[in-house]
Amino acid sequence: MFLQSLHLKQFRNYRDQAIEFSAPKTILLGENAQGKSNLLEAVELLATLKSHRTSRDRDLVKNDETIAQIQASLKKELGVSALQLTLRRGSRRTAMINGETLKRQQDFLGSLNAVQFSCLDLELVRGGPGTRRTWTDTLLMQLEPVYVHILQQYNQVLKQRNAFIKQHTADPDQPPPLDPTQLALWDAQLATLGTRVIRRRARMLQRLIPIAQSWHQAISNSAEQLEILYSPNVTIDSDDATEIQQAFLSQLQAKAMAEYYQRTTLVGPHRDDITFLINQTPARQYGSQGQQRTLVLALKLSELQLIEEVVGEPPLLLLDDVLAELDLNRQNQLLDTIQDRFQTLITTTHLGSFDAQWLKSSQILRVDQGQLLKA
Incomplete structure (x- = not known):
């Protein structure tokens, strides 16, 4: 897919x-707080x-x-x-596709696919x-737009069940007993919808993990081994919906x-x-900054690859001032991977991270106080 205009x-x-996009790569150049990230x-x-x-x-x-x-031609x-x-x-x-207003916003999902990578992603x-x-959940919504509806349903039932529990425990000294029949109804709904969420998360991660491991090995020059473990709050031993529901209720x-x-x-x-x-060491507590950055880069590259495999077209890549966060080796790994395979919008305060070939094949726009100018 190619974003023609915005x-x-x-x-x-x-x-x-x-903005008219005329190259596979667009570099948005400018000082901080000028509007690069807004675009x-x-x-x-x-x-x-x-x-x-x-x-x-x-x-x-x-x-x-x-x-x-926000209008776009894709x-x-x-x-x-x-x-x-x-x-x-x-x-x-409101959301519109080809001039038609959509009744449900979730029907807009899947029209355009993109992977965002910013320095904030280290929080992952x-x-x-x-x-x-x-x-x-954000990745799943792009892969399976129906997941938005599933997650909304689950969150709504969760909210109502919490309200029911609070209503009947208002006075902790003399709480009235919870109505077991009514609670059982909320439990059944929560378990049914929660099972759908769990299964989709597990399946998506099952596909993503080997891709991320492969990228991580390449970026770290095979020096490090990455493991990604899904830790569902409900203990599951299989993908069987009935078994997960029973475990949930138990x-x-x-x-x-x-x-x-x-x-x-x-x-x-x-x-x-x-x-x-x-x-085999938890990256959150013990990973160095370099290791954490390598991990996030591997995750983002695996998102790109998974979306392309599922959707059948390469998604857009949005790089928000991340080159400054990466060392030269990781910069080169990222830029070499992109080439012209993914349409890329990349923000930066200077052009020093790019080689001559990259600059030659890129559209460079200067951003100044909410206005775009040719650099």
């Missing part, structure tokens, strides 16, 4: 900016309907404006698509379980007293985690 209206610090964020929204920088649409709309728009093997996202400060966003290794769950019963006093749901994929080991 048009931003009242988005972040862009008032009305149209990549717009493409990320088209791919995932999410921003890794904010969860509120009002943050994406330019100051003193009420509506922002060429794929099946033809050219016109994509549009309209973001509003005070109401729901260093951060808490929630960061790794979000990473897993663990809910085992945790019933703890949930009663903690007033929250303690069992389910909302408590999953992923463990990264380098040479």
